Amino acid sequence: MARNILAVVAAVVLTFLAFKAVGPSAGHQEGNVAAPASSKPAAVASVPAAATAPSAASDSGAPVVPLPGRPMIALAEAFPAEVTDAVGSANSKVGATTVENCTAPDSVGPRLISLINDSKGCVGLQVALYKDAQNNQFNLAVFTMQDPLDTIHLMTELSTAFDSYQVGAQAPPPGSGLVTLAPDSGMVQAFTSQGRAMVVGLGQWSDGRADSYQQLVDRLKPLLKNVSSKVAEYENER
Numbered sequence: 001m002a003r004n005i006l007a008v009v010a011a012v013v014l015t016f017l018a019f020k021a022v023g024p025s026a027g028h029q030e031g032n033v034a035a036p037a038s039s040k041p042a043a044v045a046s047v048p049a050a051a052t053a054p055s056a057a058s059d060s061g062a063p064v065v066p067l068p069g070r071p072m073i074a075l076a077e078a079f080p081a082e083v084t085d086a087v088g089s090a091n092s093k094v095g096a097t098t099v100e101n102c103t104a105p106d107s108v109g110p111r112l113i114s115l116i117n118d119s120k121g122c123v124g125l126q127v128a129l130y131k132d133a134q135n136n137q138f139n140l141a142v143f144t145m146q147d148p149l150d151t152i153h154l155m156t157e158l159s160t161a162f163d164s165y166q167v168g169a170q171a172p173p174p175g176s177g178l179v180t181l182a183p184d185s186g187m188v189q190a191f192t193s194q195g196r197a198m199v200v201g202l203g204q205w206s207d208g209r210a211d212s213y214q215q216l217v218d219r220l221k222p223l224l225k226n227v228s229s230k231v232a233e234y235e236n237e238r
Contacts, residue, residue, distance in 0.1 A: 072098075072124045072144035072197070073234040078227060079128035079140065085222035089132060094176045096128035102143060109166035115157055116143075119150035123196070129170045130223055135178055135206040138220055139169045140227050143198045155193045158200075165189060167200045178206075186210030188217050192228040195235030199228045 079096045102122035103113040116122050123144040130138040145151045158166055165187065172178035185208030190201045203220035205212070 072126060073142070073231055075126055077234065078126055078142055078230055080226070080230075083130070083223050083226045085219070091130045091132050091138060091223050094129040094131055094178065095170075095173060096126065099125040099127060101125075107168060109164065109168075111161065111164055112154070112158065112166035115154055116145075119145060119147065119153070121146040127170060128227075129172065129176075129178075131176070131178055132219060136216070136219060137169070137172070137178055137181070137204045137206065138223050139167075139200075139202040140223060141167050141200040141202075142227070142231060143200070145196045145198070148193075148196050151193050151196055151198050155191050155198050158198075159191050167202065169202050169204065181208040184208075184210075186213065186216075188213055188220060190217070190220060190224050192224065194228055194232040197231045197235060199224065199231055201227075 075096050075098055079093055081093050083091045085091070099107055102108065102125045103116050105113065107125065107127075108116070123146060126142045126144075128140045130140070132138070143151075143154065145154070158164070167189075169181070169187070171180050181204055185204050188203045192199045201220050201224035203216045205216060
């Protein structure tokens with residue numbers, strides 16, 4: 001179970017709308033770079049979900065100290081093909097990819113780039129795009145850092161900057177049944193920290209509408225919880 005979750009909702013203009021058009025969902029896939037759309041974030045709404053203080057501890061309370069030089073979690077392990085929520089609704093993976101450069105400007109906003117550059121280093125970035133039965137879009141991004149303390153710092157900085165979206169949503173690939181949403185589409189975002197890894201979840205309605213944010217948060221939570229749990233299990237392995 002994900003230990004720490006911070007959720008923020010807003011009618012936003014994305015800092016970076018499209019960054020990696022994901023490919024097929026089998027294995028490690030390299031996506032094509034999509035043209036970024038940059039614009040100024042809009043004002044944000046209230047924070048609907050309470051959060052515990054960020055921590056690098058596991059659910060058992062023991063500190064997570066991964067072995068030096070350990071790689072990030074396998075892509076297929078982090079992002080399952082399907083995630084079912086508590087009422088049996090399925091979220092299907094459209095695609096996933098590994099981005100070796102954690103600070104690519106077509107993937108990450110300038111504030112997050114600066115934070116990563118000031119850290120002890122980033123092992124890599126993994127991203128996935130999911131859709132539900134109504135074609136609502138959910139992006140998951142896993143930043144695996146060299147030092148768990150840097151993960152805590154990243155999560156704290158991003159979750160307190162409510163007017164800044166520093167992780168871009170992915171452009172749906174052709175044939176996915178999804179549309180590329182406009183830069184001013186409504187969005188929710190949430191964060192968890194799991195050892196060295198920060199997991200970021202983004203949710204958007206299929207038509208990009210800017211309302212019913214709590215419902216969108218509720219739809220994002222099962223995905224974020226599932227991915228965060230798998231990352232936590234990996235980070236706790238010895």
